[in-house]
Amino acid sequence: xxxxxxxxxxxxKNVQAKQRHGFRLTAKDKYFASIFLGPSILILGLxxxxxxxxxxxxxxxxxxxLGKTTVxxxxxxxxxxxxxxxxxxxxxxxxxxxxxxxxLTIALGLLLANLSSQKLPGISIFRTLYxxxxxxxxxxxxxxxxxxxxxxxxxxxxLSNWLNLPVVNWLTSPTNAMWAVIITTVWMHLGFTxxxxxxxxxxxxxxxxxxxxxxxxxxxxxxxxxxxxMISPTLFFVSTITIIDAFKSFGLIDLITKGGPTNxxxxxxxxxxxxxxxxxxxxxxxxxxxxxxxxxxxxxxxQFKFLEKKVNY
Amino acid sequence: xxxxxxRAALKKFLNYLLLIVLAIIILAPFFIxxxxxxxxxxxxxxxxxxxxxxxxDNYVAAFTKTPILRYLLNTxxxxxxxxxxxxxxxxxxxxxxxxxxxxxxxxxFTLFLITMMLPFEAEIIPNFATVKQMGLLDNYxxxxxxxxxxxxxxxxxxxxxxxxxxELKEASDIEGLNHFQFYWNIVLPYNKISMITxxxxxxxxxxxxxxxxxxxxxxxxxxMIQNGLKQLQSEETFNDWGMIQASAAIIVIPTIIVLFIGQxxxxxxxxEGAVK
Numbered sequence: 001x002x003x004x005x006x007x008x009x010x011x012x013k014n015v016q017a018k019q020r021h022g023f024r025l026t027a028k029d030k031y032f033a034s035i036f037l038g039p040s041i042l043i044l045g046l047x048x049x050x051x052x053x054x055x056x057x058x059x060x061x062x063x064x065x066l067g068k069t070t071v072x073x074x075x076x077x078x079x080x081x082x083x084x085x086x087x088x089x090x091x092x093x094x095x096x097x098x099x100x101x102x103x104l105t106i107a108l109g110l111l112l113a114n115l116s117s118q119k120l121p122g123i124s125i126f127r128t129l130y131x132x133x134x135x136x137x138x139x140x141x142x143x144x145x146x147x148x149x150x151x152x153x154x155x156x157x158x159l160s161n162w163l164n165l166p167v168v169n170w171l172t173s174p175t176n177a178m179w180a181v182i183i184t185t186v187w188m189h190l191g192f193t194x195x196x197x198x199x200x201x202x203x204x205x206x207x208x209x210x211x212x213x214x215x216x217x218x219x220x221x222x223x224x225x226x227x228x229x230m231i232s233p234t235l236f237f238v239s240t241i242t243i244i245d246a247f248k249s250f251g252l253i254d255l256i257t258k259g260g261p262t263n264x265x266x267x268x269x270x271x272x273x274x275x276x277x278x279x280x281x282x283x284x285x286x287x288x289x290x291x292x293x294x295x296x297x298x299x300x301x302x303q304f305k306f307l308e309k310k311v312n313y
Numbered sequence: 314x315x316x317x318x319x320r321a322a323l324k325k326f327l328n329y330l331l332l333i334v335l336a337i338i339i340l341a342p343f344f345i346x347x348x349x350x351x352x353x354x355x356x357x358x359x360x361x362x363x364x365x366x367x368x369x370d371n372y373v374a375a376f377t378k379t380p381i382l383r384y385l386l387n388t389x390x391x392x393x394x395x396x397x398x399x400x401x402x403x404x405x406x407x408x409x410x411x412x413x414x415x416x417x418x419x420x421x422f423t424l425f426l427i428t429m430m431l432p433f434e435a436e437i438i439p440n441f442a443t444v445k446q447m448g449l450l451d452n453y454x455x456x457x458x459x460x461x462x463x464x465x466x467x468x469x470x471x472x473x474x475x476x477x478x479x480e481l482k483e484a485s486d487i488e489g490l491n492h493f494q495f496y497w498n499i500v501l502p503y504n505k506i507s508m509i510t511x512x513x514x515x516x517x518x519x520x521x522x523x524x525x526x527x528x529x530x531x532x533x534x535x536x537m538i539q540n541g542l543k544q545l546q547s548e549e550t551f552n553d554w555g556m557i558q559a560s561a562a563i564i565v566i567p568t569i570i571v572l573f574i575g576q577x578x579x580x581x582x583x584x585e586g587a588v589k
């Protein structure tokens with residue numbers, strides 16, 4: 001059922017153009033291209049490209065409290081950052097967080113995906129249950145876990161009391177606060193990672209496992225020598241996604257620790273936000289934002305490299 | 314033979330045991346949160362989690378004493394508009410990259426790819442200045458306009474559109490369809506699954522926004538739900554765990570339902586659009 005529109009009756013003289021329409025450059029295509037692409041180019045230009053250059057520009061100046069640039073200083077803001085112990089500790093904290101979140105999310109996601117790829121009755125129920133955290137937003141995750149971590153009335157505190165164990169100060173000790181943020185992040189990401197990995201494991205040809213069964217290979221051997229190599233492209237893809245997401249973490253930190261205690265969870269994006277919108281130090285914040293951009297761009301490029309191998313464009 | 318059977322049965326039992334234990338651990342934060350949302354805060358404060366004073370009081374309180382309904386409405390409207398806009402604009406630009414030939418197509422596409430490398434979090438200072446100048450602060454528009462389109466969505470749909478059989482294009486050329494008609498009547502219906510996936514993705518993306526709405530909205534009239542929850546939680550009068558848990562439950566239950574319904578699409582769509 002093809003609808004015909006009265007607004008776009010092809011005039012006689014265009015019949016020729018239509019016949020060689022195929023994939024040749026035509027004036028008509030140019031006209032359509034500007035209509036189809038225009039809105040997206042406008043929005044991306046205004047809210048992605050322009051601000052990127054502007055941020056780069058600000059990062060090379062000193063700024064006053066209104067955010068106006070005053071004196072050109074070149075790369076001095078960057079030099080100041082990389083020699084400031086405060087910033088280095090922030091980067092360090094960010095790296096530890098990203099590493100822990102990525103390793104734990106992938107390891108647990110693999111465990112869950114591998115377990116629930118078995119052909120057992122009722123397995124689909126477990127698949128649904130394991131993917132549930134995909135529906136959880138930052139604020140909800142933070143509230144659920146804040147209650148669990150709460151030192152006086154929280155679930156962990158109660159558990160410790162029942163078991164006669166000392167109560168752990170989850171949010172007041174620097175190391176534990178970091179763990180609290182890591183645990184919450186991993187929990188939030190797990191559903192998504194699980195689903196992607198499950199999809200990959202399910203698409204491994206079953207003949208490979210059947211052959212291994214005939215040879216008498218143990219499930220463990222099959223996991224490390226068939227499953228892992230076969231899903232390695234997907235593993236790589238989820239890893240880069242998790243790394244990028246973790247570098248951009250903001251909500252959970254703002255809700256759970258506010259970067260504290262004593263900057264123990266003051267990660268890169270939180271720092272960018274605070275330096276700009278609390279301290280009014282726009283130049284410093286911009287330099288930090290550019291550093292974040294370089295990191296994210298690097299991992300996104302890695303991902304593209306992988307996509308390039310998998311998809312033709 | 315029976316020994317093998319026994320061993321198989323034991324293995325099966327251990328498998329289920331592991332599956333169940335893991336499910337309990339993953340779901341525990343939900344159970345605890347939803348269970349306590351039915352308890353009086355007094356009992357929670359005393360650590361009496363096995364209290365039998367179960368009621369919907371916390372839910373009634375959350376709905377009547379807090380602006381949570383307003384937050385939900387704001388978020389629903391903003392997320393829906395963002396989703397529709399992204400479906401339209403991303404599919405249009407994806408269409409251009411797949412079916413139109415024009416000058417600098419490769420260059421423009423590369424620019425789209427580059428935008429995927431630039432984190433929005435790093436651009437908040439100029440973007441804040443821009444929306445302030447446009448007079449959009451504390452308004453629905455400020456939460457929608459920057460996200461009317463997305464490079465990721467364009468890329469995802471492009472990958473999918475490229476799978477559209479060339480015969481369909483040839484047939485529609487013979488029928489005399491112009492690009493609008495081909496786009497609307499053929500390409501969009503043909504790529505329904507990818508469209509649904511992008512729709513769910515952009516809806517949840519908007520629903521989960523945190524940093525940007527926190528910077529740009531200041532009143533309950535435009536505050537989104539994530540920031541609303543924080544607002545409730547940090548207000549002094551609201552040191553009420555029962556009601557906090559109830560508000561979290563109110564927010565999480567609809568998304569879980571949507572997720573269960575859409576799970577099939579999520580799974581196939583994500584694997585198709587992203588990994589294939």
